[in-house]
Amino acid sequence: MVRLFQRFYNENPVTEEALEVILYNNIFRKHLRFLRESQKWKKIHLEEYQQKQLSRLLNHSYRNVPYYKNLFDKFNIEPNEINSIKDLKKIPFLTKQIVKENVEEIKAANYPLRKFKYTTTGGSTGFPLGFFVEKGVAKAKNMAFYQSLLDNAGCFLTEKHAYFIGYNNIYRYQFFRRIMVLSSFFITDDNLPIYINKLRKFKPKFIMGFTSAITNLARYMDKNSIDFFPSIKTVVCAGETLFDWQRDILERTFQCRVHALYDHFEQAVFGTTCEYSNYYHLYPQYGITELVHEDGTPVVNEDEEGEIVATGFNNFIFPFIRYKTGDIGILTHKKCKCGRDYLLLKSIEGRKQEIIVSKEKRYISLTGFYGLIAKFSKNVKDCQIAQEKEGEILLFIVKEKDYTKKDEDLIIKNFKDRFKGEIDIVIQYVDNIPRTAGGKFKFLIQKLSVEY
Numbered sequence: 197m198v199r200l201f202q203r204f205y206n207e208n209p210v211t212e213e214a215l216e217v218i219l220y221n222n223i224f225r226k227h228l229r230f231l232r233e234s235q236k237w238k239k240i241h242l243e244e245y246q247q248k249q250l251s252r253l254l255n256h257s258y259r260n261v262p263y264y265k266n267l268f269d270k271f272n273i274e275p276n277e278i279n280s281i282k283d284l285k286k287i288p289f290l291t292k293q294i295v296k297e298n299v300e301e302i303k304a305a306n307y308p309l310r311k312f313k314y315t316t317t318g319g320s321t322g323f324p325l326g327f328f329v330e331k332g333v334a335k336a337k338n339m340a341f342y343q344s345l346l347d348n349a350g351c352f353l354t355e356k357h358a359y360f361i362g363y364n365n366i367y368r369y370q371f372f373r374r375i376m377v378l379s380s381f382f383i384t385d386d387n388l389p390i391y392i393n394k395l396r397k398f399k400p401k402f403i404m405g406f407t408s409a410i411t412n413l414a415r416y417m418d419k420n421s422i423d424f425f426p427s428i429k430t431v432v433c434a435g436e437t438l439f440d441w442q443r444d445i446l447e448r449t450f451q452c453r454v455h456a457l458y459d460h461f462e463q464a465v466f467g468t469t470c471e472y473s474n475y476y477h478l479y480p481q482y483g484i485t486e487l488v489h490e491d492g493t494p495v496v497n498e499d500e501e502g503e504i505v506a507t508g509f510n511n512f513i514f515p516f517i518r519y520k521t522g523d524i525g526i527l528t529h530k531k532c533k534c535g536r537d538y539l540l541l542k543s544i545e546g547r548k549q550e551i552i553v554s555k556e557k558r559y560i561s562l563t564g565f566y567g568l569i570a571k572f573s574k575n576v577k578d579c580q581i582a583q584e585k586e587g588e589i590l591l592f593i594v595k596e597k598d599y600t601k602k603d604e605d606l607i608i609k610n611f612k613d614r615f616k617g618e619i620d621i622v623i624q625y626v627d628n629i630p631r632t633a634g635g636k637f638k639f640l641i642q643k644l645s646v647e648y
């Protein structure tokens with residue numbers, strides 16, 4: 197789950213950002229008004245809106261995007277005949293591999309060159325995927341979606357806030373010192389007092405950023421009985437899966453509601469928790485989100501899991517239509533108290549790519565394993581798995597100071613119970629787990645080629 201906001205906060209020098217904000221303020225405000233209104237719409241009304249957007253997107257893609265022109269011709273798809281979301285399944289999936297091989301063909305021909313901004317997913321999805329987003333307008337719309345999430349916590353983007361993302365200094369200020377960027381690269385026991393001191397002085401209204409970075413801060417505060425920050429009204433976790441045990445420690449330490457945000461640089465899907473529940477609410481105004489089984493059929497039953505497939509309405513310059521995200525979600529039909537008639541997911545469970553290979557070449561998903569280690573051993577500060585040969589994994593562990601042989605035995609037992617002899621475990625103790633180039637935590641380093 198690579199996120200958009202990091203790019204926004206990483207790449208905009210203060211002046212350019214300020215100018216853009218002024219320039220696109222109208223788009224932001226208009227879109228936010230629309231989101232605040234449409235979140236009360238009934239499903240039928242939302243679907244009408246989606247159909248209209250879908251029709252615009254498909255007609256545009258057929259006229260202006262060579263890849264889709266060829267694809268629709270090949271499969272005899274007439275954009276005007278796709279009048280409902282159900283008809284959408286006539287269109288074949290767009291995979292990361294297809295994007296990689298067709299980057300030039302997916303660019304919309306009717307946009308001027310200056311509107312194209314090249315971006316990549318940063319490689320946490322197996323290989324870095326390069327594609328284009330539209331400069332300016334799309335960003336303004338995206339900010340409206342972020343504000344819509346913050347509405348749920350009574351916060352505003354214009355208020356002082358702190359971001360935990362990958363950055364080469366421990367901290368810096370942005371946007372007339374309204375935003376403090378804190379780096380996920382340097383979160384160690386030695387540095388954490390600096391982070392805490394900065395936050396204490398800065399008094400942010402909310403913090404947002406990579407789940408593991410904020411969790412490490414919370415664990416340190418918890419362990420050392422450090423007071424919470426009274427100014428912080430909410431914590432928004434993004435960029436990495438938020439596990440229940442992490443939410444527990446974050447809510448206990450920060451004494452506020454913890455929200456989860458799910459989005460991508462590809463700008464095709466956007467989901468958040470709401471005022472009342474921890475379900476992911478997938479915004480129908482952002483695009484069409486489907487959940488599919490491995491054979492491509494839709495997931496329909498309660499508690500069933502499937503891959504998230506996204507069609508985005510906000511990036512006409514490089515359309516993602518039925519894009520297989522590689523993220524796994526669990527469906528629920530339960531209604532949420534907030535009343536939003538959106539697709540709800542109980543959780544978003546890691547990535548499909550987190551697969552290890554057994555002695556018999558069987559693929560085993562690591563979904564839930566990070567939680568398993570961290571939850572059952574509070575003395576594990578950080579951990580990571582690497583696989584270099586079939587049937588064996590290396591488990592790197594950074595110990596807390598109370599870590600004993602008992603913790604090691606418990607971890608080995610948990611793994612053995614799950615793997616039933618199919619995988620051998622070798623534990624190695626290390627001083628720290630390096631983050632990716634983007635500053636994110638990566639649970640599995642898979643050196644074998646795993647194909648689906």
Ligand SMILES: [Zn+2]
Pocket residue numbers: 469470471472473477532533534535536
């Ligand atoms: Zn809700």
